[in-house]
Amino acid sequence: MPRDLRFLDEVKMCPHCNQELSCCEAPPIHIGDGLGWGSEVLFICLNDGCPVFLNGWKKIEEQYGHHSSYRYMELPDSREKNYMMVGNADAFKACVINKEELRAQNEQYQKQKQAKEALKTCVAEKNIEPVLFLLLDEGAGKRAREEAAGYIAAINNLDCIDPLRNHKYRDPALKHAVDAGIRLLLEKNFKKECPHCLEIIKAQAKKCMHCKEDLV
Ligand SMILES: [Zn+2]
Numbered sequence: 001m002p003r004d005l006r007f008l009d010e011v012k013m014c015p016h017c018n019q020e021l022s023c024c025e026a027p028p029i030h031i032g033d034g035l036g037w038g039s040e041v042l043f044i045c046l047n048d049g050c051p052v053f054l055n056g057w058k059k060i061e062e063q064y065g066h067h068s069s070y071r072y073m074e075l076p077d078s079r080e081k082n083y084m085m086v087g088n089a090d091a092f093k094a095c096v097i098n099k100e101e102l103r104a105q106n107e108q109y110q111k112q113k114q115a116k117e118a119l120k121t122c123v124a125e126k127n128i129e130p131v132l133f134l135l136l137d138e139g140a141g142k143r144a145r146e147e148a149a150g151y152i153a154a155i156n157n158l159d160c161i162d163p164l165r166n167h168k169y170r171d172p173a174l175k176h177a178v179d180a181g182i183r184l185l186l187e188k189n190f191k192k193e194c195p196h197c198l199e200i201i202k203a204q205a206k207k208c209m210h211c212k213e214d215l216v
């Protein structure tokens, strides 16, 4: 993910055809001189009807004698006009950035960051929210999730058991840590889960008050 996401709010128009420029991932190397553009994204006019692209073929054929054309391009946060050589109409079309998706990814990333920060005080504040958020988000970092699992018993909130039990953990080690946390939490509260209906009941119960099954 590009580090600087200010470009998500930029709307640029092609001065030649008046179509909106597409936000594309920059290739790692600026083909031709071996230098990067100094930007992770490029705004490119990908309109095949743009006069720059339409007339470029003839221009390059005459000037350089090879089959290429130009696309109009601007860098983020700059009005400088650039013209990039492309060998075919499809160049850069596969690199168009899905802004909505990136925005959503970034939002999730920011939430993960906040939850990680909140872990530092969650036990003192008896705040189960960041622990639940991280454990239920398969995209969150492994270390933060392991840390969160370690706080399940200390926060001592039985309401977290249902959502934690209902989640599918891709990482078996994390599932194990969550199970261990829940076991400790139940013990601390003199509770257990009924092996038949999974409701939480008193540890010393001989019969489940929910499903009425006998417990040995
Ligand atoms: Zn254009």
Ligand SMILES: [Zn+2]
Residues within 6 Å of the ligand: 194, 195, 196, 197, 198, 199, 208, 209, 210, 211, 212, 213
């Ligand atoms: Zn039961």
